[in-house]
Amino acid sequence: MIPKTPVMRRCISCRTTFDRNNLFKITNDHKLGIMLNQGTGRSAYICKSKKCCTDSKLQKKLQKALKSILNPDFFDIFKREIANYN
């Protein structure tokens, strides 16, 4: 059996690289818009640390990374998702 190499991605907040499984993935899907942990298109990653998930500049950073304006509804979903995780 060949060991699986973890896919490393960088958190847009603390800029540390993590195994993709330890990150929230936010994708700007071509058709469906901003999605959490699904969709295809330009993606940004945030690690699951409290510091990064509650980063006050997170919205700005995400919008810059995704080159898209985020719907405020998305943040409600995102915050609920984080609350579930913690």
Ligand SMILES: [Zn+2]
């Ligand atoms: Zn982080």
